[in-house]
Amino acid sequence: MRGVAELDCLIQILKVTSLIITEFRSNELEINTMKHSKKSIAKITASIFLSCLITGAHAGTGSEWSYSGDNGPEYWGDLSPEYAKCKNGMEQSPINLSEATIFDDAKSLKSKFDDVPLSVINNGHTIQVNVDNGSFTKTERGKQRLLQFHFHSLSEHTLDGKSFPLEVHFVHIDDAGMLSVLGVFFKLGEENDTLKAILDIAPNHKGVATADGKMLDPNRVMGSKKTEEYYRVQGSLTTPPCSEGVNWYISSDMQELSQAQFDRFQLLFKGGNARPVQPINQRVLKLNSSD
Numbered sequence: 001m002r003g004v005a006e007l008d009c010l011i012q013i014l015k016v017t018s019l020i021i022t023e024f025r026s027n028e029l030e031i032n033t034m035k036h037s038k039k040s041i042a043k044i045t046a047s048i049f050l051s052c053l054i055t056g057a058h059a060g061t062g063s064e065w066s067y068s069g070d071n072g073p074e075y076w077g078d079l080s081p082e083y084a085k086c087k088n089g090m091e092q093s094p095i096n097l098s099e100a101t102i103f104d105d106a107k108s109l110k111s112k113f114d115d116v117p118l119s120v121i122n123n124g125h126t127i128q129v130n131v132d133n134g135s136f137t138k139t140e141r142g143k144q145r146l147l148q149f150h151f152h153s154l155s156e157h158t159l160d161g162k163s164f165p166l167e168v169h170f171v172h173i174d175d176a177g178m179l180s181v182l183g184v185f186f187k188l189g190e191e192n193d194t195l196k197a198i199l200d201i202a203p204n205h206k207g208v209a210t211a212d213g214k215m216l217d218p219n220r221v222m223g224s225k226k227t228e229e230y231y232r233v234q235g236s237l238t239t240p241p242c243s244e245g246v247n248w249y250i251s252s253d254m255q256e257l258s259q260a261q262f263d264r265f266q267l268l269f270k271g272g273n274a275r276p277v278q279p280i281n282q283r284v285l286k287l288n289s290s291d
């Protein structure tokens with residue numbers, strides 16, 4: 001079923017590329033914009049491949065990997081030369097969040113997420129919802145376009161050594177092709193209705209499930225449209241090939257899911273789908289608490 005994931009990547013690329021070409025055509029009298037757009041198409045196409053890699057959706061020439069056993073996280077770096085960063089990278093994700101340096105220079109993150117058609121992918125490593133409707137988050141680096149969001153259970157990042165039942169990753173890309181991921185933790189509590197809609201149709205095995213005509217509100221997974229307190233650190237993809245250069249933002253505002261929803265995630269990926277925390281090395285972990 002590798003084909004499903006690869007097809008998914010291809011569809012994402014075609015959709016975003018056609019969106020850019022449409023924007024490009026509407027600006028064709030502006031020569032500078034044309035030059036810029038051509039460059040953007042190449043950059044963004046390359047970066048969507050990277051985005052697919054973030055959840056292992058792209059099989060490529062890499063080796064099969066998993067979250068346990070002989071091809072589990074401790075062996076990822078040995079499975080393929082392409083995965084070398086998994087063992088020799090110095091800025092790997094996830095990390096334990098603690099003893100952050102408080103800073104005031106970064107503003108709140110402002111997200112504008114629009115409803116998306118309810119379609120859920122199980123790529124064998126996570127449950128994912130693709131987004132191609134112009135949703136975005138504004139960070140200190142400018143506008144970041146939302147590409148997809150997916151889940152890890154237990155959480156990948158930890159807070160003062162503590163794991164949480166679930167962590168959602170909102171994967172964004174900017175015009176320069178840089179990836180930014182906004183992470184949100186979930187603790188046990190009330191049922192989350194958007195998670196319910198996703199879990200109700202999520203395939204138990206690799207595949208795609210779509211609920212025709214139904215829409216999904218990503219804001220209900222995000223919690224707030226404005227993230228005022230968050231950790232910020234440079235990191236990597238948390239799945240092979242563990243590529244670095246990813247801007248990470250982890251909200252300290254937690255969301256809730258019910259015990260039954262947590263149990264469902266545990267059943268989907270037995271043994272969990274979280275990479276263990278990695279050394280922070282020379283990186284600086286920042287905590288924005290301004291505004």
Ligand SMILES: [Zn+2]
Pocket residue numbers: 054055150151152169238
């Ligand atoms: Zn992730």
